[in-house]
Amino acid sequence: MLVTGGAGFIGSAVVRLVLGETARGVERVVVLDALTYAGHLANLEGVATDPRYVFVQGDICDRSTVEQLFAEHDFDAVLHLAAESHVDRSIESADAFVRTNVNGTFVLVDVARRAWEAREGGLAARRFVHVSTDEVYGALGSTGRFTEATPYAPNSPYAASKAASDLIVRSYAKTYGLATVITNTCNNYGPRQLPEKLLPLMITNAASDKPLPVYGEGKQVREWIHVDDHAEALWTALTSGVPGESYLFGSDEEASNKEMVERVADLVDSELGRPAGTSRRLMTYVPDRKGHDFRYAIDSSKARRELGWAPKRKLTQALAETVRWYLANAVWRQQVQTEEHHRFQAAYYSKDRS
Numbered sequence: 001m002l003v004t005g006g007a008g009f010i011g012s013a014v015v016r017l018v019l020g021e022t023a024r025g026v027e028r029v030v031v032l033d034a035l036t037y038a039g040h041l042a043n044l045e046g047v048a049t050d051p052r053y054v055f056v057q058g059d060i061c062d063r064s065t066v067e068q069l070f071a072e073h074d075f076d077a078v079l080h081l082a083a084e085s086h087v088d089r090s091i092e093s094a095d096a097f098v099r100t101n102v103n104g105t106f107v108l109v110d111v112a113r114r115a116w117e118a119r120e121g122g123l124a125a126r127r128f129v130h131v132s133t134d135e136v137y138g139a140l141g142s143t144g145r146f147t148e149a150t151p152y153a154p155n156s157p158y159a160a161s162k163a164a165s166d167l168i169v170r171s172y173a174k175t176y177g178l179a180t181v182i183t184n185t186c187n188n189y190g191p192r193q194l195p196e197k198l199l200p201l202m203i204t205n206a207a208s209d210k211p212l213p214v215y216g217e218g219k220q221v222r223e224w225i226h227v228d229d230h231a232e233a234l235w236t237a238l239t240s241g242v243p244g245e246s247y248l249f250g251s252d253e254e255a256s257n258k259e260m261v262e263r264v265a266d267l268v269d270s271e272l273g274r275p276a277g278t279s280r281r282l283m284t285y286v287p288d289r290k291g292h293d294f295r296y297a298i299d300s301s302k303a304r305r306e307l308g309w310a311p312k313r314k315l316t317q318a319l320a321e322t323v324r325w326y327l328a329n330a331v332w333r334q335q336v337q338t339e340e341h342h343r344f345q346a347a348y349y350s351k352d353r354s
């Protein structure tokens with residue numbers, strides 16, 4: 001199995017799942033990751049000594065690297081998670097998003113298609129799972145949910161680059177018969193998410209008495225899925241998904257950004273034994289993100305019905321565990337909070353972000 005982006009937040013959860021206690025029958029997992037600012041080997045520490053695990057530092061846009069990997073290994077499956085993933089960064093500059101998410105995905109499907117056609121069993125014997133987001137569907141009002149039939153209407157450069165990558169993958173299924181499965185998922189939470197994303201940023205800032213910047217009035221609504229439920233969803237998509245199909249995976253647990261920040265603030269206070277309300281006083285409202293989508297919500301009945309998948313965790317308990325994980329793992333936080341990351345944070349707090 002090839003896992004791209006395996007040193008990131010979700011990719012590393014997938015690698016841990018596949019090599020974990022429940023035997024999945026995977027002989028070898030090759031992680032291809034460029035180790036950008038978002039990729040950290042610290043995320044893979046638990047599996048680094050597993051004899052089935054191979055790490056390759058490389059760029060998915062680099063065709064010769066990808067070709068060499070497919071020549072060395074007869075992969076049965078690709079789980080493609082490598083991406084530029086932060087919407088705010090795509091608004092600052094979209095170059096890297098188009099490069100990695102669009103061109104990189106094209107290189108991967110193209111090399112996979114050519115390499116697998118020449119192998120015994122051909123394309124039909126192998127699977128390419130492309131991991132995408134609900135943001136490709138644009139924004140919802142206060143009602144309704146996305147389904148697999150919702151037309152694509154991406155609003156941010158990030159979402160547009162993911163939508164483009166989904167369409168490239170789709171075209172390789174239709175044109176060549178590459179056995180692809182596309183998954184679209186809502187906001188993930190859980191351990192090992194880089195503290196530039198909403199929840200780990202708020203947890204780490206609250207713990208060190210720094211401001212908790214909330215965009216606009218914090219009214220945007222998101223659906224939240226635990227990263228380990230998402231990892232299990234990807235395994236299910238790989239093993240039971242029908243080639244050529246897309247599946248939406250969601251938790252049915254929606255909350256506004258303001259509510260999520262308040263919940264995290266209260267959990268930090270209770271974990272650190274502080275008086276109630278201490279961290280809420282750190283909340284500061286900053287100018288809204290440009291083109292900020294109001295609401296995303298997912299109807300995951302197709303995945304639940306056809307794949308027998310359902311999330312196991314509930315937000316209330318799993319969010320408390322997540323907060324505890326960040327507070328207990330100060331070493332991990334230091335390892336991933338590089339100088340470059342601090343520069344980004346400085347820009348994030350600046351009032352002059354318009």
Ligand SMILES: NC(=O)c1ccc[n+]([C@@H]2O[C@H](COP(=O)([O-])OP(=O)(O)OC[C@H]3O[C@@H](n4cnc5c(N)ncnc54)[C@H](O)[C@@H]3O)[C@@H](O)[C@H]2O)c1
Nearest residue numbers: 005007008009010034035036038039059060082083085188
């Ligand atoms: N985090 C979420 O809430 C969420 C929700 C839905 C979908 N997704 C999708 O899931 C995937 C993983 O997201 P994540 O949150 O783990 O992201 P992440 O930013 O934590 O990790 C991305 C990984 O990709 C690697 N990478 C980036 N560019 C690369 C390149 N050119 N070549 C090789 N490796 C490269 C990085 O080093 C990093 O390890 C992405 O495709 C993202 O669009 C994420």
